[in-house]
Amino acid sequence: MASNILTDNFVNSNKTAPGRYADGDGLYLLVKPSGSKSWVLRMQSALVNNGKRMDYGLGSTKKISLQDVRALASQYRAWLAQGKSPKGEIEKLKKNPIPTFKEAATARHASLSKTLKNAKHATQWLTTLKRYAFPIIGDMKVSDIEIEHIEDVLRPIWFEKPETALKVKQRIGDVMDMAHLRRQRATELPVRKIGKLLGSQTKARQHKYREHFPSLFYEDMPQLLSRLNSAEETIGRLGLMFQILTAVRTGELRFARWSEINGDVWTIPGLRMKEGLEHKVYLSTAALDVLDRVKAFQIRSLDDLIFVGLKNGPISNGTLSKVLRLGSAGLRVKFGPVATVHGNRGTFRTWVQEQCPDVKEAVAELALSHKQSNAVIAAYNHAEFEDWRRDLMERWGTFVMQSTDNVRSIAV
Structure with a gap:
């Protein structure tokens, strides 16, 4: 089934006639005779609502853009696939707001600091994220972070500072795993496999240990x-x-x-x-x-x-x-x-x-x-x-x- 059919120009046009317009994968733009526009996601899952088809209102086009509603619809689909009620999950999120990566990392660091025996290591754990990750993904919600964002963090240091890059990767993965466990994101993020995108560090690490400064x-x-x-x-x-x-x-x-x-x-x-x-x-x-x-x-x-x-x-x-x-x-x-x-x-x-x-x-x-x-x-x-x-x-x-x-x- 085709997806991402609609365009921003079509959604924002004042000439769009009343009706229901499909974007694909169950997402629709609903235009009423009054001219008001809103998003509707039609989904059906054997695991939720006894398999009955449901229409989920995702909000007005004035409050949520085409790009953002596609991301939200994707989140709803993931919940349904896991047998979770989107409405129930939304209520949980209202009680437990999704944190930014910076907030999630700081909270994770506070938790780890209680168990790590080496105080210097505990300090270094957060410092590396402050230096390399926060400038790029620090203000992003953990639910919005995708593997390409992690790639943006690691690529500049992947070969230049291979040991540091591995530590940053591990710590980002730890924060994102906790976000998934706390239901702050619908899916796991395969941070451990990002080396397949960035390439082997073997030569870079060998060069590092061979290198001597004159x-x-x-x-x-x-x-x-x-x-x-x-x-x-x-x-x-x-x-x-x-x-x-x-x-x-x-x-x-x-x-x-x-x-x-x-x-x-x-x-x-x-x-x-x-x-x-x-x-x-x-x-x-x-x-x-x-x-x-x-x-x-x-x-x-x-x-x-x-x-x-x-x-x-x-x-x-x-x-x-x-x-x-x-x-x-x-x-x-x-x-x-x-x-x-x-x-x-x-x-x-x-x-x-x-x-x-x-x-x-x-x-x-x-x-x-x-x-x-x-x-x-x-x-x-x-x-x-x-x-x-x-x-x-x-x-x-x-x-x-x-x-x-x-x-x-x-x-x-």
């Missing part, structure tokens, strides 16, 4: 810092030095704010962290000295930024990369021809592994804000290894800022 040999890092120290002082050079001394990601450095510094602790909000969780950086004597030198510039931005770039905004990636490229000229680089700012984190990690055998792996990983997968390590995280981490960063600062003989002067 970085300096840690033996050459003191020479780079000595060059930066001996050159004319700029916000760009100080910014790169601070990134090296703290081993943070570029984005975390660029948007660092003075209000986040408390003594020798820099607390980075979860919204700026890759894992979505608040992260503490313990500042070495050398890192605190860099901040004092930045203060000497007496530059203040409206956003309280520490490293201010052009137009009073954050320092750019390009500036940091240029300072590193010029400062590291002639120094040894692995995994590529030119060192990258992000690669400085790898340099730090290699130095810890090879020069600090007494440092626990968990301490080094937590210093880099890497997720801890080992259950034993996770248990230690309550103390955050504060003393060990402070000691590690102080040792790193002492190492990279040590005096280097025969430092070749270079314009950086």
Whole structure:
């Protein structure tokens, strides 16, 4: 049977003669002699009303559009197929309004938080949805969300951030499963099968684990810092030095704010962290000295930024990369021809592994804000290894800022 026969122009026309006009699958436009127009759905199910044919009024065309009434009719058909009375279901919905995805996810998170043992995991569960799902489907009713909407959420990160995409997919699926169980939507949403639409992540995940950012040999890092120290002082050079001394990601450095510094602790909000969780950086004597030198510039931005770039905004990636490229000229680089700012984190990690055998792996990983997968390590995280981490960063600062003989002067 043909469906979607009617058009918006026909429905809204003032010249439509009185009568009943079929859109297909039992949906009709009813035009009365007075000119008033309304929607009627004629359905029959052996499971409802003893198999009698029923006409369901779906409202005036002034209140519900052609597109929306088709969706509503589809909902009615699904209820009938399940042996449910549409009128009864509508009454239930009036008592239990259909939530938006944002509302459903927040409620689900509140429920899960009571059972999850790891508080950080509980926080991260909602943060990933806030970052990736809410901007696209957050304000949609859970009853209106279809698989193509989930595809819109996941496609931008499916290959770029495969692990994150899988977590987001699982969490969206959990929210939508609960919506179905609570009768807030008529059908299940096959989120688990969406990989068939998006494609295999196998190659993307293999590439991720093979990928290394070009970085300096840690033996050459003191020479780079000595060059930066001996050159004319700029916000760009100080910014790169601070990134090296703290081993943070570029984005975390660029948007660092003075209000986040408390003594020798820099607390980075979860919204700026890759894992979505608040992260503490313990500042070495050398890192605190860099901040004092930045203060000497007496530059203040409206956003309280520490490293201010052009137009009073954050320092750019390009500036940091240029300072590193010029400062590291002639120094040894692995995994590529030119060192990258992000690669400085790898340099730090290699130095810890090879020069600090007494440092626990968990301490080094937590210093880099890497997720801890080992259950034993996770248990230690309550103390955050504060003393060990402070000691590690102080040792790193002492190492990279040590005096280097025969430092070749270079314009950086």
